[in-house]
Amino acid sequence: MKLLRYGPKGKEKPGLLDASGAIRDLSGVCADIAGEVLSPNGLAKLAKLDPKTLPKVEGNPRLGPPVSGFTQLICIGLNYADHAAETGADIPKEPIVFLKANGAISGPNDDIVIPKNSSKTDWEVELCIVIGSKATCVGEEQALDHVAGYATGNDVSEREWQIERGGAWDKGKGADTFGPVGPWLVTKDEVPDPQALDLFCEVDGTMRQNGSTKTMIFGVKTIVSYVSHFITLHPGDIIFTGTPPGVGLGVKPSPVFLKPGQTLRLGVHGLGEQRTRTVAYSG
CATH class of the missing domain: 3.90.850.10 (Fumarylacetoacetase-like, C-terminal domain)
Structure with a gap:
């Protein structure tokens, strides 16, 4: 998977890149690309999703750092x-x-x-x-x-x-x-x-x-x-x-x-x- 965060600085939303290169919104699945989402179990759950069922993000939004909640x-x-x-x-x-x-x-x-x-x-x-x-x-x-x-x-x-x-x-x-x-x-x-x-x-x-x-x-x-x-x-x-x-x-x-x-x-x-x-x- 290719996980990302998109939107204005400080207000980024979680997303993933589908096979066609389109951004799919993950806001309904997780709050952010952080914490438990990055664990083996968290990633396994995301991997089971069908990207086509997720809202497609239109346009060319700004991309933020791909993870948040880091300590170092x-x-x-x-x-x-x-x-x-x-x-x-x-x-x-x-x-x-x-x-x-x-x-x-x-x-x-x-x-x-x-x-x-x-x-x-x-x-x-x-x-x-x-x-x-x-x-x-x-x-x-x-x-x-x-x-x-x-x-x-x-x-x-x-x-x-x-x-x-x-x-x-x-x-x-x-x-x-x-x-x-x-x-x-x-x-x-x-x-x-x-x-x-x-x-x-x-x-x-x-x-x-x-x-x-x-x-x-x-x-x-x-x-x-x-x-x-x-x-x-x-x-x-x-x-x-x-x-x-x-x-x-x-x-x-x-x-x-x-x-x-x-x-x-x-x-x-x-x-x-x-x-x-x-x-x-x-x-």
Whole structure:
């Protein structure tokens, strides 16, 4: 299934994408794509529905983040060896875990706001894991039991604030609109191998990133298990799993960063694409 949320920001309704690409309204079935709906039982109930019996949503509504009610946005840093190399960093021996402010999340096609006084805003296409059931200290062999599905994400980053301003990476990751997720949540039954997904990012029509999750240092099972030993995962929590090479910071001889008025198109194979534009901070 492809589950989504549509409508104005803060007033999104639950929906699903049918085989023809039309949005079907789930409001009569569930209040939101959150909590128990993301559990194995909850997803099984939705899977039994005939989409044709659900109201068809007309037009082209805004899409919000595909899940709500999450407690955490968690990120894995430097999870592709070639990306670590382009940034001049060592290959990590364990997953690098950091948090992205919950307020950073946005819809897949919402504008990305270049923050006030930012000079080094960068792009990062990523595979996102969406948690379906509570996970604490789980082994790798049980890790996927706690996954509801996957989504396309963009871990937008301000490199000066992340690297040059001291302290943790979080301050360069948490600005408003720095976490576009979606367009939809694809349930794990439709993603037989999350380590075999191509992903890409274009900026103003120029291909900047073109990679595959097969080159991850730490795969999905390892990430979910590892994080669960430090942070209890809850339904709806999103884990950004790292980005392949091609970020603006890694452009040689001089890095390239985002400016207002640019267009990004990015996606993960089978999980849908995002189309966003950058705008200036307006206060």
